[in-house]
Amino acid sequence: MRRLLLIALLLCLVAPARPxxxxxxxxxxxxxxxxxxxxxxxxxxxxxxxxLVNGTPLHPLRNRSDPLLDEIFLQQVVAMSxxxxxxxxxxxxxxxxxxxPTEYRRVADVIAALxxxxxxxxxxxxxxxxxxxxxxxxxxxxxx
Amino acid sequence: xxxxxxxxxxxxxxxxxxxxxALVPPLYLGVSAIVREGYADRFxxxxxxxxxxxxxxxxTLDEGDFDRRAVALLDSVVLSGQVVFAxxxxxxxxxxxxxxxxxxxxxxxxxxxxxxxxDQVYFIxxxxxxxxxxxxxxxGFDEVPTAEQIAAAERRVLLAMGVFVLASMAVAVWLxxxxxRPMVRLQHAAQRVAGxxxxxxxxxxxxxxxxxxxxxxxEHMRRELVGTSExxxxxxxxxxxxxxxxxDLERRLQHRxxxxxxxxxxxxxxHEFNNIMTPILLYSQLALEEVPADSAVARDLTRVIAAAHRxxxxxxxxxxxxxxxxxxxxxxxxxxxxxxxxLALLRDIVPANIEIVFTAPQxxxxxRGDASxxxxxVINLCTNAYKAMGRNGGKLGVKLAAVDDPPDGQVAPGCYHxxxxxxxxxxxDKSVLAHIFEPFFTTREVGxxxxxxxxxxxxxxxxxxxxxxxxxxxxxxxxxxxYLPATRAQPQTAAAGIGA
Numbered sequence: 154m155r156r157l158l159l160i161a162l163l164l165c166l167v168a169p170a171r172p173x174x175x176x177x178x179x180x181x182x183x184x185x186x187x188x189x190x191x192x193x194x195x196x197x198x199x200x201x202x203x204x205l206v207n208g209t210p211l212h213p214l215r216n217r218s219d220p221l222l223d224e225i226f227l228q229q230v231v232a233m234s235x236x237x238x239x240x241x242x243x244x245x246x247x248x249x250x251x252x253x254p255t256e257y258r259r260v261a262d263v264i265a266a267l268x269x270x271x272x273x274x275x276x277x278x279x280x281x282x283x284x285x286x287x288x289x290x291x292x293x294x295x296x297x
Numbered sequence: 298x299x300x301x302x303x304x305x306x307x308x309x310x311x312x313x314x315x316x317x318x319a320l321v322p323p324l325y326l327g328v329s330a331i332v333r334e335g336y337a338d339r340f341x342x343x344x345x346x347x348x349x350x351x352x353x354x355x356x357t358l359d360e361g362d363f364d365r366r367a368v369a370l371l372d373s374v375v376l377s378g379q380v381v382f383a384x385x386x387x388x389x390x391x392x393x394x395x396x397x398x399x400x401x402x403x404x405x406x407x408x409x410x411x412x413x414x415x416d417q418v419y420f421i422x423x424x425x426x427x428x429x430x431x432x433x434x435x436x437g438f439d440e441v442p443t444a445e446q447i448a449a450a451e452r453r454v455l456l457a458m459g460v461f462v463l464a465s466m467a468v469a470v471w472l473x474x475x476x477x478r479p480m481v482r483l484q485h486a487a488q489r490v491a492g493x494x495x496x497x498x499x500x501x502x503x504x505x506x507x508x509x510x511x512x513x514x515x516e517h518m519r520r521e522l523v524g525t526s527e528x529x530x531x532x533x534x535x536x537x538x539x540x541x542x543x544x545d546l547e548r549r550l551q552h553r554x555x556x557x558x559x560x561x562x563x564x565x566x567x568h569e570f571n572n573i574m575t576p577i578l579l580y581s582q583l584a585l586e587e588v589p590a591d592s593a594v595a596r597d598l599t600r601v602i603a604a605a606h607r608x609x610x611x612x613x614x615x616x617x618x619x620x621x622x623x624x625x626x627x628x629x630x631x632x633x634x635x636x637x638x639x640l641a642l643l644r645d646i647v648p649a650n651i652e653i654v655f656t657a658p659q660x661x662x663x664x665r666g667d668a669s670x671x672x673x674x675v676i677n678l679c680t681n682a683y684k685a686m687g688r689n690g691g692k693l694g695v696k697l698a699a700v701d702d703p704p705d706g707q708v709a710p711g712c713y714h715x716x717x718x719x720x721x722x723x724x725x726d727k728s729v730l731a732h733i734f735e736p737f738f739t740t741r742e743v744g745x746x747x748x749x750x751x752x753x754x755x756x757x758x759x760x761x762x763x764x765x766x767x768x769x770x771x772x773x774x775x776x777x778x779x780y781l782p783a784t785r786a787q788p789q790t791a792a793a794g795i796g797a
Contacts, residue, residue: 191426192353224409228421232349234342293424293431297406 176279177225179292185271187211189291198274199230200238201245201252206272213254214275216263226276229295264288306477313469317462325458332450337411340443344379344419348436352423355385355434360427367392374436381418382437387430417441479503483512495523549707556734556755563736567615574612578605614749615736617670617756627761628668629786631661632697632714635668639675640695647683650690657697662714663788664781666761671716671781674757677750678718678777684741685722685775694719703780708764712783719776725769733767754779 179195181187187206190198198204198213205211217223231238242253257263260281267273268287282288351374358366371383371394383394408419418437425432479501489497499516503509585598640655647653664671675695682693696717702710725733725740732738734755739748754777758765762782769775 192349192356196349221409225407228345228407228409229423232345234338234345236338237342292426295407295422296424296433297422 175297176293177222177229177276177295178279178282178290179274179276179294180267180282180288180290181274182267182271183287183289185273185289187272187274187291190274195274195292195294196231199226199254201242201254209272212270212273214263214266214273215254215256216260216275216277217256217258218260218263219278222276222278225295230276304477305480306473309473309476310466310469313465313472317465317469321458321462325454328454328458329451332454333447336443336447336450340411340438340440341419344421344436344438347377347379348421348423348434348438351436352425352434355425355432356427358427364392368395372396379438379442380436381439382420382435384435385425386433386435411440411443417444476505476508479505479508479512483508483515487515490519490522495519495526545707552731552734556752559736560752560756563615567612571609571612571616574605574608578602578609581605611747611749614747614753617673617753627666629663629665629784629788630668631788632664632671632716632781633657633662635672636675636695636697636716639672639679643676643679643683647679647693648688648690650688651683651686652690652692653679653695654692655695658699660699661788662697662699663784663786664714664761665784665786666781670757670761674754674779675716675718677754678779681750682718682720682722682775685720685724687722691721691774692719699783700780703766703778707766708780713763713780714783716779716781717776718779719774721774724771724773724775726771730767730769734765 179190186209190204194204198211199215201213203210215226227233227235227238231241233241246253255266257266257275260277263275263277264281264285264287267275276294279290279293282290351370355367355370358370367385371385371392374380374383375394375396380394385392406414406420407422408414411419413419417440419440420435420437423434423436425434482501483499486497486499486501490499499512499519501508501512503512581598581601585595585602588594588598636657637655640653644653679693679695686693694717696715696719698715698717700713700715703713703715729740733751735748736752737748738752755765758779758781764780766778766780767775768778
């Protein structure tokens, strides 16, 4: 799996260059009660630990639509390798301390899930957010 | 070369070598990949956690005297030993660690895997939100120590693989030796058996069940083959003996038929000759009575009568040979009596340099027949014997014995009384032996013998239901064995003597 990701990454590298400046942003639904999340809360959220806003737990959505986005998620959000993340999630799930974030393979699905759940939190390329009125950027996670 | 390649041991080693050669490279590559990925994963994981902690620390840093605190944080990060580049920037300024090497240039892109971009530095960027202000933290982690660890681990893997290959080869050689050794021993044993050593046991000790079973079956097969071979050899020997017996019987039958034919012919001639001699002898005696006793005619007639008597004697012997002589009523008599009488007579005529040795058992050996003809048999055989020894002298043996089933196979099985006459004379060769019982066959000078002695003996023995055999070799004497059928009837007193 990792090799496939590496190959995909290399293909992406040799592919036509992305726009010179790109960002990965943390997004919620436009009317979400979430206004801001610090890096520790984001990390806890995507490691499956409960993060409450106004007493309501947030729902993490993992965007796996892009291999590079996946690597940025591991490096910037949860700050660990894929194997460590998997191990961490497994430990948490086994101890019933955490819930694995729901994963989506297509951006449209992520946007749809975000639009349907005010407590949902996800990340994506800023260009994918664009001027979508249903979404709101609450934090820049990574900038190139 | 082909013999070497086809060797079981070489093949086993070759197979093991091929397996090792095929397995080791992918095994090495696989283990190396696992080692490399393990080190890289650990490196990436630790630097991600570490950089995240630094970013979080920077995010919570007090605003007052931020630049100095930030540089101090970057210095402490660099002093940790792994970080070779540390920078905090925003749109207007850049803060660097005061001890970072100036040779490291700022990253163009972030690394996401160990070894990306080939610059031996893993660059990672974090955005640090301080209120409304966003800073960018860039850290560069040295990949060289981890790369060296990976290289060292790969060398250890390579070394382990080398040891594994050597150990595997040693095991292959040992295994091939273990498997091939009993097979080679079996082969050598089989070669010995094939070379004629049929008693060589095909026995090897091996813990391999298949080899044990092979050994068992080969040994079983060897025993079967040896048994078959011995059985065939025995059958061949039996057939050869049987064939020899058949040929001997055929030869004896032919001999008997020839003797019988000659006897019939001689008997017929002798009978007619006897008829002719009767008037000659009768009228010669009548004529002799009519002429003066001292006249020349009387002398001539006397010679004619003597010649006629000799002729009648000859005819009688021929008729005896041809069994046409009417013997007396056969009686039961002990064999010893006529033999001793004949020997008593012979002692007077046998030269002194010839020793007569007579042996006989105590119990009477009873036979049925005419004692006088047995007397003649002894006389004829002993005469031939002492003449065969001639002037050199020697020993003339006469033996009587009871014999059950004569051993030489020339006589039908049964109970016999043996009369054996042996001498130490010149003996006879096979060409002579083949004709000795034929009438008129003689090896003596002309005038020394008629050649009827053994023919008469043969005729007498045959007429008594017996058999006669002879053993002789040139220079080693001759032995005649006369087998007369034994009888259990009581002897008649009058028959004991010849004149009876």
